[in-house]
Amino acid sequence: MLSKPDEHGKFGIFGGKFAPEVLMTTVEELEAAYNTFSNDKGFRTELDSLLSTYAGRPTALYFAKNLSEMSGSKIYLKREDLVHGGAHKLNNTLGQCLLAKHMGKRRIIAETGAGQHGVATAMAAAVLGLECEIYMGTEDIERQKLNVFRMKLLGAKVNPVDSGSKTLKDAINESIRDWVTNVENTYYLIGSVVGMHPYPLMVREFQRVIGKETKVQIVDAEGRLPDTIIACVGGGSNAMGIFYEFLDDAAVELIGVEAAGKGIETGEHGASICEGTDGVLHGMYSKLLQDADGQIKQTYSFAPGLDYPGVGPELAYLAESGRVKMGSTTDEETLNAFKILSTKEGIIPALESAHAIHYAIEEAKRKSGTQRDHLIVVNLSGRGDKDIYTVAQVLGDRREEGYV
Amino acid sequence: MTLEDKFKELKAQNEKAFIGFITAGHPSAEATSEIALAMIKGGVDILELGLPFSDPIADGVTIQRASESSLSAGMNTDLYFEVAAGIKGVEKVCLTYYNLVLQRGLEQFVHDCESAGITGLIIPDLPVEESKPLLKACAGHETDLVFIIAPTTTEKRMTKILELASGFVYVVSLLGVTGERARLSDAVRPLIGKIKDLELSRDRPQIPLAVGFGISKPEHVRAVCAVADGAIVGSAFIKMIEERAGPELGDRKALLTEIEAFTMSLKQETKNTR
Ligand SMILES: Cc1ncc(COP(=O)(O)O)c(C=O)c1O
Numbered sequence: 001m002l003s004k005p006d007e008h009g010k011f012g013i014f015g016g017k018f019a020p021e022v023l024m025t026t027v028e029e030l031e032a033a034y035n036t037f038s039n040d041k042g043f044r045t046e047l048d049s050l051l052s053t054y055a056g057r058p059t060a061l062y063f064a065k066n067l068s069e070m071s072g073s074k075i076y077l078k079r080e081d082l083v084h085g086g087a088h089k090l091n092n093t094l095g096q097c098l099l100a101k102h103m104g105k106r107r108i109i110a111e112t113g114a115g116q117h118g119v120a121t122a123m124a125a126a127v128l129g130l131e132c133e134i135y136m137g138t139e140d141i142e143r144q145k146l147n148v149f150r151m152k153l154l155g156a157k158v159n160p161v162d163s164g165s166k167t168l169k170d171a172i173n174e175s176i177r178d179w180v181t182n183v184e185n186t187y188y189l190i191g192s193v194v195g196m197h198p199y200p201l202m203v204r205e206f207q208r209v210i211g212k213e214t215k216v217q218i219v220d221a222e223g224r225l226p227d228t229i230i231a232c233v234g235g236g237s238n239a240m241g242i243f244y245e246f247l248d249d250a251a252v253e254l255i256g257v258e259a260a261g262k263g264i265e266t267g268e269h270g271a272s273i274c275e276g277t278d279g280v281l282h283g284m285y286s287k288l289l290q291d292a293d294g295q296i297k298q299t300y301s302f303a304p305g306l307d308y309p310g311v312g313p314e315l316a317y318l319a320e321s322g323r324v325k326m327g328s329t330t331d332e333e334t335l336n337a338f339k340i341l342s343t344k345e346g347i348i349p350a351l352e353s354a355h356a357i358h359y360a361i362e363e364a365k366r367k368s369g370t371q372r373d374h375l376i377v378v379n380l381s382g383r384g385d386k387d388i389y390t391v392a393q394v395l396g397d398r399r400e401e402g403y404v
Numbered sequence: 405m406t407l408e409d410k411f412k413e414l415k416a417q418n419e420k421a422f423i424g425f426i427t428a429g430h431p432s433a434e435a436t437s438e439i440a441l442a443m444i445k446g447g448v449d450i451l452e453l454g455l456p457f458s459d460p461i462a463d464g465v466t467i468q469r470a471s472e473s474s475l476s477a478g479m480n481t482d483l484y485f486e487v488a489a490g491i492k493g494v495e496k497v498c499l500t501y502y503n504l505v506l507q508r509g510l511e512q513f514v515h516d517c518e519s520a521g522i523t524g525l526i527i528p529d530l531p532v533e534e535s536k537p538l539l540k541a542c543a544g545h546e547t548d549l550v551f552i553i554a555p556t557t558t559e560k561r562m563t564k565i566l567e568l569a570s571g572f573v574y575v576v577s578l579l580g581v582t583g584e585r586a587r588l589s590d591a592v593r594p595l596i597g598k599i600k601d602l603e604l605s606r607d608r609p610q611i612p613l614a615v616g617f618g619i620s621k622p623e624h625v626r627a628v629c630a631v632a633d634g635a636i637v638g639s640a641f642i643k644m645i646e647e648r649a650g651p652e653l654g655d656r657k658a659l660l661t662e663i664e665a666f667t668m669s670l671k672q673e674t675k676n677t678r
Pocket of ligand 1: 087088113114115116117191192193232233234235236237238239304305306350352353381382383
C-alpha cells in the first residue's frame with residue numbers, strides 16, 4: 001500500500017503540479033536535486049547528525065499514565081513537542097534548508113500560520129548560514145506574537161500579509177508571488193505536505209522519521225504495534241510523518257483530526273477533508289473548502305496551524321481510499337483537552353495537537369473495557385507556549401472559572 | 405473569428421494586436437460593460453476579461469485588490485458569462501485560475517465560453533503538464549487554450565508548449581507577478597528571439613506572440629510591437645479604474661473618457677511598427 005506519487009506527482013487523482021510557468025523549471029530542478037540528494041550518503045549523514053545533535057532526536061514516546069487511567073485505554077504520546085523549537089516542523093526545515101544549500105540557493109522564504117514553521121525555518125536557516133524571510137498573515141501575527149518575536153530574534157525578516165483572510169492561505173499566496181519574482185536565487189520552503197510536486201513527497205519523507213521512531217519505541221514498550229494512531233491535520237505533515245511507516249500494517253487504525261472550529265454546522269471550521277470537495281489550490285489537486293464556483297472559503301480555527309482550506313494530496317488520497325479515517329474537534333473540546341493534558345500530565349500542548357488529544361481521549365473511552373488494552377499513540381506535534389495568549393483570552397472571558 | 409485569424413487580419417493592415425485586460429465586476433458588473441465599450445471605442449483588438457479568483461497567485465497587488473472588490477460586489481461565474489456575452493464588437497479571451505474552470509466542469513466551461521463569444525482561455529496556474537484534460541475539452545470548439553512562456557522556460561519546455569499552443573502564446577516578459585513597472589524588461593527581446601528561432605525550426609505556421617506583464621505606457625507598447633505580434637496591458641487599466649471610479653455618474657463619465665483616450669494612445673503604438 002505504501003503510497004508513492006507516480007511520475008507526475010499524483011497520488012491517485014490527487015497532487016500534481018499546478019504552478020505558473022515561471023516556476024516550472026525551478027520545480028523540475030528541485031525534483032531532480034531532491035532525487036539526487038535524498039539518496040546521497042553524505043547528505044543523509046549530515047541531516048541525521050543535525051537531527052540528533054541539534055534538533056534533539058529521537059524524541060521520547062511517553063506513556064501517559066494519568067490520561068490512560070482516566071480514559072480506560074493505554075495512551076502514548078509521541079513527544080514532537082520536545083523537538084528544538086517546540087514542534088515537528090524542524091524535521092522538515094532542516095532537511096529542506098540543507099537541500100537548498102546543496103542547490104546553491106542562499107535565500108530562503110517560507111509561509112507560516114502558527115509561527116512554528118516560521119520559527120523552525122529561521123532556526124534551520126540560521127544554523128546553516130542562509131538568509132531567511134517569512135510571510136505571515138496579519139491576523140496570525142496578532143495571535144502569535146511570541147513566535148513573531150522569536151523569528152526576529154533568530155535573524156529572520158517577517159513580512160506581514162494583509163490580503164484575503166490574512167491567515168495561512170494568504171501567506172502561501174504571497175510566498176509564491178515572492179518566489180515567482182526571485183526564483184533564480186530563492187528557495188521556497190513549504191511547511192507542510194502541500195503545494196505542487198515534489199513538496200508533498202519531500203516533506204513527508206523528511207517527517208517520516210516520526211513514524212520510524214514510533215514503530216521501534218512502541219514495540220519496545222508494548223511488544224506490539226498500536227491499535228490506533230491519532231494526529232491533528234492542518235496541511236497534514238505531522239499526520240503523514242507518523243502514519244507513513246504504518247500504512248502497510250492494516251491492523252493499525254490511522255485517524256486524522258481536523259479543526260471543527262466553532263462547530264462544523266456553523267461553517268466556521270478548517271475541516272478540509274471531512275467537509276471539502278476536490279479542487280486545485282496552491283499547486284495541488286486536493287480536498288478544498290470552496291463554494292460551488294470554486295472560490296476558496298474563509299476558514300476558522302483558534303489553532304492557526306489548522307486554519308487552512310486545503311490539505312496534502314497524499315492524505316486526501318489515503319482518506320478517500322479509506323486507509324486513513326478522519327474526524328474533527330471543536331475549539332471548545334480542544335480547550336478542554338488542553339486543560340486536561342496540562343493538569344494531568346504536566347504537558348502544555350499546542351492548540352493544534354490538543355485537537356488530537358481530545359479525539360484520543362474520546363476514542364480511549366469508546367474502546368475501554370475491551371479484552372486487551374486498546375493501545376493508542378497520539379502525535380503530540382508541538383508545545384503550547386505560543387498559545388498562552390489565545391488561551392488566556394478565551395479563559396479571560398470566563399472569570400467565573402477562576403483562570404484570571 | 406478565431407484568435408489566429410484576428411492576428412492575420414491585423415497583420416494584413418500592418419498592425420499588431422493591442423490587448424487590454426480588465427477584471428470583470430470591478431467595480432461592478434454594469435461598470436465593466438461600460439468600461440469594455442470605452443476600450444472598444446479606443447480601438448482595443450482583443451479584450452482580456454478576468455474572471456476573478458479568491459487566490460490569484462500570479463497577480464500583483466493591483467489585480468488582487470480588483471479581484472477582491474469584484475467578488476465582494478457579487479461577481480460569480482454565471483454573472484461573468486452574462487457580462488461577457490453582452491460585450492460585442494471585439495475578440496474576447498477569458499483569464500482565470502484553474503479551480504474555477506474545474507468546478508464548472510471543463511466541458512461546460514468551454515461551452516459557456518463559446519456561447520459568450522470567448523475565443524481564448526488563459527490559465528496562469530495550468531502548465532502544459534496538467535493541460536491535457538482541458539485541451540481535450542477545447543477540441544472541436546472555437547476556444548483556444550493560450551499557453552504561457554516565461555523567461556525561465558527552458559528550450560525543452562518551449563518545444564512542448566509550442567507543440568500544443570493555439571490562438572497565441574502569452575509571453576511573460578519578466579520574473580514576477582502582474583503589475584506596472586517603470587521600464588520594459590530587458591528579457592523581452594532575447595526571449596522573443598529564442599521562441600522565434602525555435603519556431604523557425606518547425607515546419608508549421610508561426611504562432612502569434614503577445615507580450616504581457618509590466619507593460620503600461622505607449623513607449624512600452626511600441627517597443628514590444630517592434631519584436632512581437634501584440635502587447636498586453638492590464639494593471640494600468642485597473643489602477644485607473646480603481647482611482648477614478650467614484651460613486652457619482654459624473655466620475656464614471658470622466659473615467660470612461662479617460663479609458664477610451666488611454667486605449668487609443670496605446671493602440672496607436674501598434675500601427676506601422678516596421
Ligand atoms: C504544533 C503544530 N501541529 C500541527 C500543525 C499543522 O500542520 P501539519 O498538519 O502540517 O502538521 C502545526 C502548524 O503550524 C503546528 O504548529
